Amino acid sequence: MSTLEENAGPVLDPTSDFNIFDPEFVRDPYPTMHDIRESKCPIAHSERWGGSWFPTRYEDVVAIAQEHETFTSRDIVVVPRAAAAEGAYAGVAAPPITSDPPDHHWHRRLILPVFAPQAVAKYEQSTRDLCNQLIDKFIDKGHADAATDYAQQIPVRVIATMLGVPVEMSDEFTSWVRGVLEIGLTDPKVRLENRINIISFFKQQLEDRKANPRENDLITDLLNSGDKYPVTDQYVMGVCNLMLVAGIDTTWSAIGSSLWHLAQHPEHCERLRSTPELWATAIEELLRAYSPVTMARIVDHDTEFQGCPMKAGDRILMSFPAANRDPRQFDNPDEVILDREHNRHVAFGSGIHRCAGSNLARLELRVALQVWLERIPKFSLVDPASVTWAGGQVHGPRICNVRF
Amino acid sequence: MRVKVDADSCQGQQMCSIAAPEVFGSDELGHATVLITGDLPAELHTKARRAQANCPEDAIIIEE
Numbered sequence: 498m499s500t501l502e503e504n505a506g507p508v509l510d511p512t513s514d515f516n517i518f519d520p521e522f523v524r525d526p527y528p529t530m531h532d533i534r535e536s537k538c539p540i541a542h543s544e545r546w547g548g549s550w551f552p553t554r555y556e557d558v559v560a561i562a563q564e565h566e567t568f569t570s571r572d573i574v575v576v577p578r579a580a581a582a583e584g585a586y587a588g589v590a591a592p593p594i595t596s597d598p599p600d601h602h603w604h605r606r607l608i609l610p611v612f613a614p615q616a617v618a619k620y621e622q623s624t625r626d627l628c629n630q631l632i633d634k635f636i637d638k639g640h641a642d643a644a645t646d647y648a649q650q651i652p653v654r655v656i657a658t659m660l661g662v663p664v665e666m667s668d669e670f671t672s673w674v675r676g677v678l679e680i681g682l683t684d685p686k687v688r689l690e691n692r693i694n695i696i697s698f699f700k701q702q703l704e705d706r707k708a709n710p711r712e713n714d715l716i717t718d719l720l721n722s723g724d725k726y727p728v729t730d731q732y733v734m735g736v737c738n739l740m741l742v743a744g745i746d747t748t749w750s751a752i753g754s755s756l757w758h759l760a761q762h763p764e765h766c767e768r769l770r771s772t773p774e775l776w777a778t779a780i781e782e783l784l785r786a787y788s789p790v791t792m793a794r795i796v797d798h799d800t801e802f803q804g805c806p807m808k809a810g811d812r813i814l815m816s817f818p819a820a821n822r823d824p825r826q827f828d829n830p831d832e833v834i835l836d837r838e839h840n841r842h843v844a845f846g847s848g849i850h851r852c853a854g855s856n857l858a859r860l861e862l863r864v865a866l867q868v869w870l871e872r873i874p875k876f877s878l879v880d881p882a883s884v885t886w887a888g889g890q891v892h893g894p895r896i897c898n899v900r901f
Numbered sequence: 902m903r904v905k906v907d908a909d910s911c912q913g914q915q916m917c918s919i920a921a922p923e924v925f926g927s928d929e930l931g932h933a934t935v936l937i938t939g940d941l942p943a944e945l946h947t948k949a950r951r952a953q954a955n956c957p958e959d960a961i962i963i964e965e
């Protein structure tokens with residue numbers, strides 16, 4: 498049950514048969530989320546893709562995220578792993594995202610300092626320069642693919658810089674990450690292949706740092722933290738793996754969706770340009786409305802949650818995107834309100850796994866949009882129907898042609 | 902009005918410092934710190950309440 502063909506077929510009732518890879522759901526998931534949320538079963542269940550639960554109300558998603566003892570992170574991918582065979586790298590996970598307490602605490606603690614607001618601020622200028630260079634390449638043409646030519650190019654370079662790995666390899670990193678998180682979700686062979694690419698790349702990087710330790714280098718510092726915590730090579734490879742996977746597709750999707758939105762809302766472009774104070778709330782609002790990330794949880798022991806009989810081993814899809822459009826929590830949830838005051842959104846999750854990279858993600862999103870609007874104040878979609886989307890774990894546009 | 906952050910609940914999301922940068926800062930792990938530990942001046946009350954309403958972990962405590 499792990500390919501598109503095996504899981505295709507019309508969805509008759511989304512509360513008992515939703516399909517997260519249904520092309521229509523991938524393109525525009527919000528109407529289905531709404532139907533499920535307002536039905537008698539706001540926690541839907543489907544046998545497709547190995548079976549999963551799909552809570553759609555804010556309150557339920559947050560409650561499950563907070564109950565980390567019952568709803569564990571031992572697998573956070575939205576579809577089951579097809580083959581246990583992951584070769585030599587079977588043991589490399591993605592700490593802290595795949596860690597449960599008690600280890601989760603130090604797995605997270607060790608990487609937090611590089612993501613604090615003061616620590617990520619130093620990437621602002623280089624991100625701004627990067628955005629300008631990207632725009633230089635297409636501004637004279639009068640059109641561009643906002644997803645591929647712009648959004649996709651930004652986060653990968655920031656993360657490569659942070660990890661101290663060659664920025665010139667950005668295209669390869671991007672294709673590996675898409676192999677794991679996008680194409681690989683419905684094609685187990687692609688997923689395994691790219692996972693091996695990522696882990697073997699970082700294995701070499703680790704060997705290199707052991708032979709030639711560097712100053713102010715994340716990988717060197719992690720390898721040298723053994724005096725404080727029981728750090729292993731597997732942990733360091735896992736962290737690097739996660740930073741690449743969690744840092745690229747997610748942020749690129751957020752930038753892409755935001756540009757897709759702005760392309761259709763010239764009045765929002767205008768307001769952001771004339772009222773710079775709006776940026777802080779606008780970024781949070783765009784993250785809320787177009788939350789890219791859905792994570793999974795695995796039920797630890799048989800339990801009943803809101804009347805749903807959940808069995809040990811069941812998969813739950815934590816639809817942060819659905820939670821963020823719950824009218825019980827947000828007034829006019831389907832509307833983008835740039836100065837929304839009360840916005841307790843969960844685009845970055847909730848509870849102990851709350852996104853460690855959120856300050857970096859916000860910075861990248863803000864700078865990417867600011868530079869775009871400075872250089873290209875007026876732009877529109879070439880053809881709304883030609884925009885393509887990725888979905889499942891990370892939702893965002895993959896081709897988004899705009900003209901200016 | 903005084904504000905406190907429940908360090909056990911705070912997950913370092915920084916929605917508080919976005920809503921009220923005068924009142925909340927961040928430590929070296931990104932967790933929230935309170936910049937004004939005494940009484941908040943009246944003009945910051947609304948911002949502090951907004952920060953509380955935006956903290957996804959309900960980690961901000963306001964004592965009136």
Ligand code: HEM
Nearest residue numbers: 593594740743744747748751792845846850852853854858
């Ligand atoms: C807009 C962009 C992003 C979004 C929407 C996002 C979303 C999320 C979400 C929802 C989680 C929670 C996972 C769970 O509950 O299982 C998470 C965790 C995490 N994210 Fe992000 N993320 C983004 C960007 C980044 C970036 C740029 C990085 C930096 C490398 C990053 C690193 C992490 C890490 C390390 C965790 C694991 C935290 C833990 O388990 O303790 N993320 N992210």
Ligand code: SF4
Nearest residue numbers: 911912914915917956
């Ligand atoms: S918003 Fe809440 S969780 Fe986030 S840093 Fe502030 S107090 Fe902590």
